[in-house]
Amino acid sequence: MINAALIGLGWWGKNHLTAAQGKSARLRFVHGVSKEIDAALPLAEAHGFTLSDDLERALADPRVQAVVLATPHSLHTDQIVRVAQAGKPVFCEKPFALKRADAERSVAACAKAGIALGVGTNKRFWPSMVELRRVVASGALGRIMLIEGHYSNENSGMHFSAWRDSPDESPGGGMTGTGIHLLDAFVSIGGPVAEVNARLTTHRPGADPRDTIGVNFEFASGLTGYFGAVRASPIYWRVHVFGDEGSAEALGETQVVLRSRGGKTEVRDFPKVDSILAELEAFADAVEGRAPYPISPKEIVDVVAAFEGIIKSMATRKPVAI
Amino acid sequence: MINAALIGLGWWGKNHLTAAQGKSARLRFVHGVSKEIDAALPLAEAHGFTLSDDLERALADPRVQAVVLATPHSLHTDQIVRVAQAGKPVFCEKPFALKRADAERSVAACAKAGIALGVGTNKRFWPSMVELRRVVASGALGRIMLIEGHYSNENSGMHFSAWRDSPDESPGGGMTGTGIHLLDAFVSIGGPVAEVNARLTTHRPGADPRDTIGVNFEFASGLTGYFGAVRASPIYWRVHVFGDEGSAEALGETQVVLRSRGGKTEVRDFPKVDSILAELEAFADAVEGRAPYPISPKEIVDVVAAFEGIIKSMATRKPVAI
Amino acid sequence: MINAALIGLGWWGKNHLTAAQGKSARLRFVHGVSKEIDAALPLAEAHGFTLSDDLERALADPRVQAVVLATPHSLHTDQIVRVAQAGKPVFCEKPFALKRADAERSVAACAKAGIALGVGTNKRFWPSMVELRRVVASGALGRIMLIEGHYSNENSGMHFSAWRDSPDESPGGGMTGTGIHLLDAFVSIGGPVAEVNARLTTHRPGADPRDTIGVNFEFASGLTGYFGAVRASPIYWRVHVFGDEGSAEALGETQVVLRSRGGKTEVRDFPKVDSILAELEAFADAVEGRAPYPISPKEIVDVVAAFEGIIKSMATRKPVAI
């Protein structure tokens, strides 16, 4: 059982508590950090953890064996480096960083400290995505030639903290909220990205926006791809890999559709899992040395590098080499 | 009952015969034209039509009230103009033309002659696509913001006449075979196209090719879109329209999936129809003045204009304004 | 907000707590009753309710406005009558009773006391079943001629309290666990039952049994029906109503399939709801006089009468008139 500190007790930090506290036999939160300590007090009491208002206090707490960051994006790099310097394993919510240089700095600090590093792109743990990667890796699809994706989640009108609407914290329309998950899925299947060409189309700016993302990919491997996202559309997730022997499509959290030559189609439905609990327990495995975290430091950097390129391409309306 | 001539008795011309001859109460073929008249003789006998080797003979046949062209793409324009000059309604297989100027010349000739004009993008008549257009037109999806499509059909290895592999007759990889249907669907939903940005990625050239198409759209309306196609992948058709009240997805010939706010999903399956028979009977309706052909001359030109832009964008690897 | 007492804190009683406590704005549990008071203490502390070991104490608690029974089946009737005599509304878990005479006694006591009565056949509240009843009531299926059902839930190997395995408490194989829900569904659609013919086939008796139920129905309306259940099979729920204009099939908790003349099929998926929370809030509505409980006293008696007939038919292997 890993005793962890949870830094940031906002919307997503609470999701960590709900998923793991009292439910996981691998990790529990013994220390929480919030800037708004009065507001967080009932939460700390209900979940039985020590509350403070500073990362340093959590690092100084001798019980704390690992740190989970659920803080605004722009704070991630400095916090990861600080936790690494303190010699404690660190799990960071997505997006890990907004710039490749930051991601590299974090990864280097963790490597130097010899600590486990996790990142919270939890859709990696969806049964549909686990199965999709398994099918692709099996070779059953033949030569892989195209990957397509889409993620809409009807979240445009949800009330978030102000920082989530700031262009500095959350550039690229829905890229930090939804697109990052597709990007992580694309890198997990296609490997490093060579070039992106991205467009952000805004039909109505401001709160509850109406906008769309379209991103075209060329991977270093020669594979090409595209994903789209519309924040305001009803929930829909699809990652579809096309080969010359078959195609495999992850739909939502739990379904994979396999199409093969001759017209045979197979739909596989898997029981739902709690993907936040799964990522925290995978992190616990990494902390205890049982298994490396499923997203490698190289993949983490590849994702952030492509992310940075996408934001730049949206701004310039031109292809960007990664 | 319309007495028609069928020009071209190759793979697709035979599909017209199979679909309509002896089955339609609206149209029958009384005259067929083939360059390879000896080879076509048994076909003519089995289906009971007069055989000749020249369009002019068909036009001179006094029984012939309308002409159906199933000839190589590059012949379409001159043949349409010639049929129009002869004052007979004309139905032309897709692609109608490869250049906007040709399409405009054909449309003008038909307008001048006052004759009905049909085009054979038969996927327009799939029950899934009829329903998708109905749902979009109903306004149920709210503000439309994105359209995505894909068509793979495992046809890369089929044996076709040599002209179907020629880059002049069939530019843009699978564009004349599969992409044209998606393009027609996109124009039917999004209206005229303002800009395209297209890529053709060839993994293995030659016969039974391994290649992919990816095309990004900006429509005059502000809507954006993307479609992909992989000739060698198992059959899969999808056209998905995303709005802020709902999304609607045509899957294959007979299914539409509707997703609406709050997580409700509806799958509608329709009985299959013979889309080739349906387009010929819609043409018969137009010839007899019962209803205009569902694809207007303006849409026909819009599709060809975008097609020409896509081929140019593939060659230059740059966006092309239409 | 209704302050309720929860009588019985076993497996299913805990499900009530999980579903409603702190989540419902309509009902909360302020008093719990358990025979094993020491074991229940931590539960009472965690959920903040007063604990006692006797129904009378709960009835004497002046805060208690309504009573929820999650006790062994054979205790239901006496407890309902006692609660009714105390003038408090009562909600009773299924099966409401094992004999028609008992059900009638309970219903009469509630009527005499003028109190609201609820029963916990929670599958009534599944979105699939709500939609199925809506479709049937709309007349869209034409003349209704047959109803079929199946419920398997892979629960044969679960560890329950001993009384759940007793033939007196739980007669008819899976009838009290799974069959009762189908029976409730059948009565809700077909009305009172005229005759049942039931078979219980036991392939392996004892704990984790291998057995099947098959029940044939003739309803008073002339409708006929059948349902089956296999405790050990993977989870599967189906209620299918066949008419001469269409058929409608509820599958699982959230899906309805509609088939209509000519081959059109429609699949409707609804968001999941917490059916235990839903039934408790429907009971709260009945307590407050906002709406009658969706299962009427007459339906409650009709279900128990048919249940008693099914058990008798299983024993005699003969049809039984209800």
Add this chain to the structure above:
Amino acid sequence: MINAALIGLGWWGKNHLTAAQGKSARLRFVHGVSKEIDAALPLAEAHGFTLSDDLERALADPRVQAVVLATPHSLHTDQIVRVAQAGKPVFCEKPFALKRADAERSVAACAKAGIALGVGTNKRFWPSMVELRRVVASGALGRIMLIEGHYSNENSGMHFSAWRDSPDESPGGGMTGTGIHLLDAFVSIGGPVAEVNARLTTHRPGADPRDTIGVNFEFASGLTGYFGAVRASPIYWRVHVFGDEGSAEALGETQVVLRSRGGKTEVRDFPKVDSILAELEAFADAVEGRAPYPISPKEIVDVVAAFEGIIKSMATRKPVAI
């Protein structure tokens, strides 16, 4: 290539012609027999076969290597025996016979003559049913405990020859039209039947009837089962086998749904096949000694024996031992 005679050129005989003539490389019809020879003449010309009005003429035709019977049910036995005596392999449309004694007489005659025997319950060849039997035989479902089926096909209003409405030729409501296919499926999976208990419920007699069939089974193996059928309901076919490790459900012609422990569900869709062509080619295989016909003589008799019992049970409203 087997040269066959087709006896009976009504609705179903024509389906044989459409399925096989000019399409099969294994069997062609060189001789047709019809009582209404003038009406059948155009058919004979179009399909290029010799026409006569008597089975004896077909048997005397030296080209005829095998005989296919598509005649009224009550003629089957005498015709099969006669063909067998002539030493020619025989394929008989379903129902093979209406009485066990007749089936036994036919089977004995074929055995004595040493000829191949086929029966036309073509749903055996549906990809869904082939896969269902494969899954059951694999043992993947564990201990098999229940089989359920349903077949409605919206055919109640179709115009058939008068003999199809006669209670002598077509007893048991839809049993000869739809129920016989379910019965064949049940015997193919469950083996010989020990007892049936069947009800025919008639809501509206006469042409375009409104009636339902419900049949309960006990197989010699201890397995139990039920199937239902409603002639007037929209098309729906289901055969569902329940075991303690999983359940497998054939839906329609091309789909199988597999449910396994823990909530995993798999849907397999297969390309459609022409089941009439398939059964004729399987018969051709049997004639040429390549493979025995997939429905053994013992199974043929088991099906007819259960059929006879079902009709008797419907008449007596009592269980009937087979």
